[in-house]
Amino acid sequence: MKVYADHAATSPLRREALDAMMPYLTERYGNPSSIYSLASAARRAVESARADIAGALGASESEIYFTGSGTESDNLAIRGALEARAGTGRHVVTSAIEHHAVLHTLQALEKRGAAEVSYLPVDEYGLVAPDALRDAIRPDTALVTIMTANNEIGVIQPIDELGAIARERGVPFHTDAVQAAGHIPLDARAMNVDMLSVSAHKFGGPKGAGALYLRKGVRLAPLIYGGGHERGLRSGTENVAGIAGMAAALKQAVTHMAEETARVSEAAGIVKAGLGAIPFARLTGHPEKRLPGIVSFVFEAVEGESMVLALDFGGICASSGSACSSGSLEPSHVLLAVGLPHEIAHGSLRLSFGPENTPEQARYVVQAVTDAVASRREMSPLWRDNKPAY
Numbered sequence: 582m583k584v585y586a587d588h589a590a591t592s593p594l595r596r597e598a599l600d601a602m603m604p605y606l607t608e609r610y611g612n613p614s615s616i617y618s619l620a621s622a623a624r625r626a627v628e629s630a631r632a633d634i635a636g637a638l639g640a641s642e643s644e645i646y647f648t649g650s651g652t653e654s655d656n657l658a659i660r661g662a663l664e665a666r667a668g669t670g671r672h673v674v675t676s677a678i679e680h681h682a683v684l685h686t687l688q689a690l691e692k693r694g695a696a697e698v699s700y701l702p703v704d705e706y707g708l709v710a711p712d713a714l715r716d717a718i719r720p721d722t723a724l725v726t727i728m729t730a731n732n733e734i735g736v737i738q739p740i741d742e743l744g745a746i747a748r749e750r751g752v753p754f755h756t757d758a759v760q761a762a763g764h765i766p767l768d769a770r771a772m773n774v775d776m777l778s779v780s781a782h783k784f785g786g787p788k789g790a791g792a793l794y795l796r797k798g799v800r801l802a803p804l805i806y807g808g809g810h811e812r813g814l815r816s817g818t819e820n821v822a823g824i825a826g827m828a829a830a831l832k833q834a835v836t837h838m839a840e841e842t843a844r845v846s847e848a849a850g851i852v853k854a855g856l857g858a859i860p861f862a863r864l865t866g867h868p869e870k871r872l873p874g875i876v877s878f879v880f881e882a883v884e885g886e887s888m889v890l891a892l893d894f895g896g897i898c899a900s901s902g903s904a905c906s907s908g909s910l911e912p913s914h915v916l917l918a919v920g921l922p923h924e925i926a927h928g929s930l931r932l933s934f935g936p937e938n939t940p941e942q943a944r945y946v947v948q949a950v951t952d953a954v955a956s957r958r959e960m961s962p963l964w965r966d967n968k969p970a971y
């Protein structure tokens with residue numbers, strides 16, 4: 582059996598997205614900036630996509646900017662906000678469990694003295710405490726950036742509450758909503774955020790298309806200069822097909838969210854219960870405040886990477902820690918932040934489900950993981966000699 586259980590890394594392209602893209606990859610190839618009718622068709626596609634994405638995120642059209650990825654949206658929000666506020670402060674508050682698109686951006690800024698960053702700790706479930714944010718904001722704080730939902734453990738933050746705290750203090754608030762968009766209901770206004778990043782390929786759109794919600798009146802400096810596209814904030818000829826595909830995918834995800842969530846939750850629920858029955862296995866993240874499709878576990882005395890390889894033999898695509906840190910021997914910064922010791926933080930397995938996964942596939946995954954954990958432990962002298970005590 583083949584099971585794709587790595588939707589948090591990327592998701593299969595939805596049929597509706599491909600259909601929406603095809604005309605702009607074939608006969609409607611005009612440059613949206615040109616003035617003949619071939620170009621107006623492309624321009625209309627971009628503007629109608631903007632309206633659809635705005636609608637799906639509770640924003641107005643003029644608040645949506647297209648980028649080349651979730652990573653670029655995060656970079657634009659963070660570096661753009663700091664540059665626009667240069668002179669008023671360079672202190673940033675973030676969380677210890679952000680995606681590398683945020684963490685590495687901030688670390689690069691810190692290294693060259695362009696930012697001073699406070700990393701808020703999280704509790705054992707991965708939650709940021711609103712009081713910790715309240716205490717961390719200083720008069721020179723120029724930005725707060727905290728993700729909506731985590732890509733490794735699926736925990737969902739109380740963004741509306743955190744956003745309200747930043748707003749009360751007059752500090753711009755950005756949230757990386759790349760894992761959340763299309764998976765849980767989002768309303769940029771109700772969330773009290775000033776900026777919000779999304780990426781098409783995480784909700785059934787194409788890779789290489791992202792968007793940034795930027796609340797009206799919030800200032801941002803561009804990262805990329807050129808022809809002045811996207812109202813001067815992101816130059817470069819628009820990825821028309823990618824943008825059309827992103828909008829179609831998000832519309833589809835939002836319209837069918839209830840039924841897709843039900844399907845995803847069924848598969849994830851079977852896997853969560855099945856893996857929970859393995860001795861010395863622990864679900865990471867919050868038991869309830871989590872994305873419906875992400876099931877993340879640590880297994881004592883088992884390397885995550887070796888689990889992923891074993892599952893691959895069984896036709897299952899899964900991941901260990903985040904895809905970006907795969908290949909490195911560093912344990913996940915997220916699992917360390919939730920308080921897991923080094924040796925256990927290596928043993929993480931993330932299975933992330935989508936609407937096409939069936940209960941039958943979920944049961945197959947449970948069996949494969951159970952077998953793989955048992956056989957790896959049998960080979961482990963550490964496990965044989967002293968079984969762990971938690």
Ligand SMILES: *Cc1c(COP(=O)(O)O)cnc(C)c1O
Pocket residue numbers: 589590649650651652653655680682728730731732757758759760780781782783789790791
């Ligand atoms: C995937 C992901 C990103 C990066 O998006 P890309 O479009 O792949 O660059 C950023 N943040 C989170 C939380 C993600 O899961």
